[in-house]
Amino acid sequence: MDALVMFKALASEPRLQVLEWLKEPAAHFPPQVDGDFETDGVCADYIREKLGIAAATASRHLTLLTDTQLLIPTRKQGWVFYRRNEVVIAEFVQALKPL
16 A cells, blocks of 8 residues: 555545545435445435536546445446445555554
């Protein structure tokens, strides 16, 4: 894990907000037709709408979080769904703790 790349990915309010929302997706997003919050994640369009930003900007944020493996993308029914990668998040948090 490259800590500098991870910090850069986290140095954005929208990206931090996405990670926070995805902790409890059912509390922050409307029900989905094609994807399950737990197994598939949240549709990229729902994330974009909630952020209130353009599709290209949302895509960039989601790509950065995916590139650092903080999010896991799942393609389903022509849509992309995102969920948190709890293993990578836990490893990063653990790496921040002093020895």
